[in-house]
Amino acid sequence: MAETVRPTFLNLPEDKQARIIEAALSEFADKGYQQASLNVIVAHSGIAKGSLYQYFTDKAGIFLYVFDFAIAVVRRLLVQVKDSTLEEDFFTRLERSLLAGLAFIRQHPKIYGIYLKILFDQQVPQRQELLQRVRQYAADYLHSLLRQGLARGELRPDLPVASTVFLLDALLDRFLQAASIPAFDVVLGLDQANAQVLHTRARELLEVLRRGLAAPPPPANL
Amino acid sequence: MAETVRPTFLNLPEDKQARIIEAALSEFADKGYQQASLNVIVAHSGIAKGSLYQYFTDKAGIFLYVFDFAIAVVRRLLVQVKDSTLEEDFFTRLERSLLAGLAFIRQHPKIYGIYLKILFDQQVPQRQELLQRVRQYAADYLHSLLRQGLARGELRPDLPVASTVFLLDALLDRFLQAASIPAFDVVLGLDQANAQVLHTRARELLEVLRRGLAAPPPPANL
DNA sequence: CCATGATATGACCAACTGGTCACATGGAGG
């Protein structure tokens, strides 16, 4: 793991660091890795191109530094939501997590933008490692919720744990994508829904998940 | 809707057309829209750069033509799977659809690659329209399966239809992504699973969906 | 053999890319 950020950058006044991180975050979130332009980052943060190379080793170095910064912000949120809902039942916790995710995306759209790029942009440096890191967070989080739900008897005790985590992850991730990416969701129209509607839809989805799709078995004395 | 392909291209011998489409498909699937290089396409299809502009108006024109080509292939598959499983019950049909999707991706990885690019590459021309078209196919397909399942009494009659379609779509799409994109799925390890394991996992997931997550209510005479 | 119109070609263009480097600036210590 070679160093990507130079000490010079860390010596900079905080507001200057912030300006550069912000500019890089914007550009990478907007265009993805390869398509992002260092000239744009430099222009937006008001520094010279040469300075960028006093701060970081190369383009990949900038990206990786900004990615680490973004991940730290996300991790803080996950811990917070998890702790603040400890007493709730499983489905309420899921619902709260989903709504917290929505709020986070509205507050930090650029960080979410970077996540989406990493997901599918083949050319991101160390993509596989970054992707795995971020996916593992989500899985661990859901796993933990699920274990507690099982321990409390709120869930079918014979649930296959891994498959259930997979299912939950799929649903939650897709819900956030549907609410954020225009024209992505043609079924519920989440991309144009207000907070009220989103809340209702989230509840409804979780309720389907809770009860299952199958028709109830006919009464025994048919 | 301006013309994107010139008549000259359609006059070409079929094998030459095929070579060009194949080269373009590969390059776009690999690199996405902006990052794809016309020079590479030209080199791989063995024609001169100038010729490309005798066949298509511009880069976007090539992309849109190739996209239409790809969509036609997918649509053929959907119709086929739908028809060949008409007599099966709802969950079997879902399972068959999922496995058909897997087989399709293995057979046409480039077409699936283009789909993934469109999903998240902001810079694809007419992205919103293309995205909506492809998402609508999936939704209609699932909607149709669901309606038949309801009509046959295989599903809870009080299921919220739209939300259920959303949920199914999320799960199926994610399953295919997990099986195709390395490091994407850290829960079930689908990216390295063989056909046998994939089949088992698909069954298990659908079973969770069928039965739901909730613990069964306690017997009435508690 | 020529004329005509469609098709093929690749050198060329301006624009932009990530990255470099010789040099300017600034502030602290002697």
Added chain:
DNA sequence: CCTCCATGTGACCAGTTGGTCATATCATGG
């Protein structure tokens, strides 16, 4: 005032991009 070292700078580089165009090739029909 000079030295020294960290920091700042933007002109510059080679490489690549999407796109153009003057010219060459080819087939057809007279």
